[in-house]
Amino acid sequence: MKKKIALIVSLAVVLLLSGCWDVTEPQRMYYIDGIGIDYKDGQYEIYMQIINFSTVAKSEAPPSQAPPSEIGFAKGKTMEEAFFKLYRSIDQKIFWGHMTFLLFSEDALKNEHSIPVIDSFLRHRQTRYQILTYCTKDHIKDVLLVTPMLNKSLTASKLSNPLRTQEIETYVEPVDLRNLLISLDEPSHEVNIPFVSINKNWETTEEPTTETALTGFGVVSKNGFKGYLMDGDARGIQWMFSKKTRGDVTIKLDNKEKEYLSVDLEKLSTEIKPIVKNNEVTFEVDIKLNAIINGFKGKVSTDQIRNGVIKAVKKDIKKTYDEGLKIDVDVFRLSEQLYRKNVKVWKKIQKDGKVTLTENSLSKINITVNKVNPGRKTFAETIQE
Structure with a gap:
């Protein structure tokens, strides 16, 4: 009886292993x-x-010449x-x-x-x-x-x-x-x-x-x-998209020296709202950001930074939107926003899936800079002249 059981187990193992015989190493x-x-x-x-x-795995061996x-x-x-x-x-x-x-x-x-x-x-x-x-x-x-x-x-x-x-x-x-x-x-x-x-x-x-x-x-x-x-x-x-991103803008400070300041921006959220009036649609954008300052010279206030960031981000968005219009591209996918939030109006005014866009279709860009982080605990210069 034990010999029969051993034979059955051996055959089962062989059958299971046979499934790997044609696998390429x-x-x-x-x-x-x-x-x-x-x-x-x-x-x-x-x-x-x-x-x-x-070359993918790390090792202590000398690097391959291949x-x-x-x-x-x-x-x-x-x-x-x-x-x-x-x-x-x-x-x-x-x-x-x-x-x-x-x-x-x-x-x-x-x-x-x-x-x-x-x-x-x-x-x-x-x-x-x-x-x-x-x-x-x-x-x-x-x-x-x-x-x-x-x-x-x-x-x-x-x-x-x-x-x-x-x-x-x-x-x-x-x-x-x-x-x-x-x-x-x-x-x-x-x-x-x-x-x-x-x-x-x-x-x-x-x-x-x-x-x-x-x-x-x-x-x-x-x-x-x-x-x-x-x-x-x-x-x-x-x-212009909802994923958390990181970027930078360079702003010109409104001081005597007219110095420039680069600011890191971490985006928290973006919301695009279609506004429909008489079967015509425009779009309003609400963006919330945090600003991080890596270094600066001279005195600067949070209000100066906020105003500079808002102006620079608006300029970037408007520039990209206008360049998209030149090649007939809905670069910010505004048509999709109307499709998802008011499909009845979208069906009335769309053509080949797109809403006709003009320079004024992006009617309002609201930007909120929630926090201005100086990098440490003060806006004072680290090294005084």
Whole structure:
């Protein structure tokens, strides 16, 4: 009897183990971190970034001489044709489950080429909705070849993990495939995709280096690419959404020296209220902020700082709104606010999911600076002249 029980247990164990026989060992796979998409002369140009996972984990061993990544390139009439051309030159199995971002060129965003690309990645069994999306005017290969500071792993780069830099400054919110689909499906059927540029402000003791920077955003609708808002034209976006963000403004003090002061701002809340009169709608914005002062010279009062912050934030918001109107973009998604809060009026006045906006549609911007934090306990200078 005991022999029969032992035999049954042994067979059960064998049957359970047999389910793992066809699993590929991790060291026998290549892991994709990012994909770059370009479109030229009627063909998709694909850049595949395969990451070296030996550089990810920390150890006391000497650093590996292997490159942190390799970039593959192929082109085809469809994106899938280009991928299969790349597969022919790869000597291990490809794993897509760790892919973190998609990088589009300007040409790939135009003429509705981006929509089938997004659809293809969503249909793949191994990819996820958390894949981040970016756009750029730089050559895609150059962006993908940029490595993080101090030879950190590519998994710590700004493109792979932009949330780490939000503690320093939140300028443009990351957009993953899930949020992109939601934004395209709801009024105003537009989405702001972070814009990546190559920054050359850093160098080592041996040579200058390059880093990636998020310096604006490109706007994509269901009908294709609409344009960019860059640098100062895009700064107002950070104050207009409900997520807690951190940013800065530089204000001019009203004193004898007319000095400038940079203030850190931590946003607490933003509320957008549609005001409907005679089937016409305008929007009022209420924003609450905290201000933090890192350093200043001379005497300054909290009222001076509050007034300066209010003026600067209003200027940022108005500038971004006006630049959005120039390219027919509802940059603050005001149409969605009306859709959610008064859908009956939205149905009457909307056209293709958007409400017609003018310079006066953003009628009022109310900004409240709740606290002005001097950084320590006093507004007096730390070092007196």
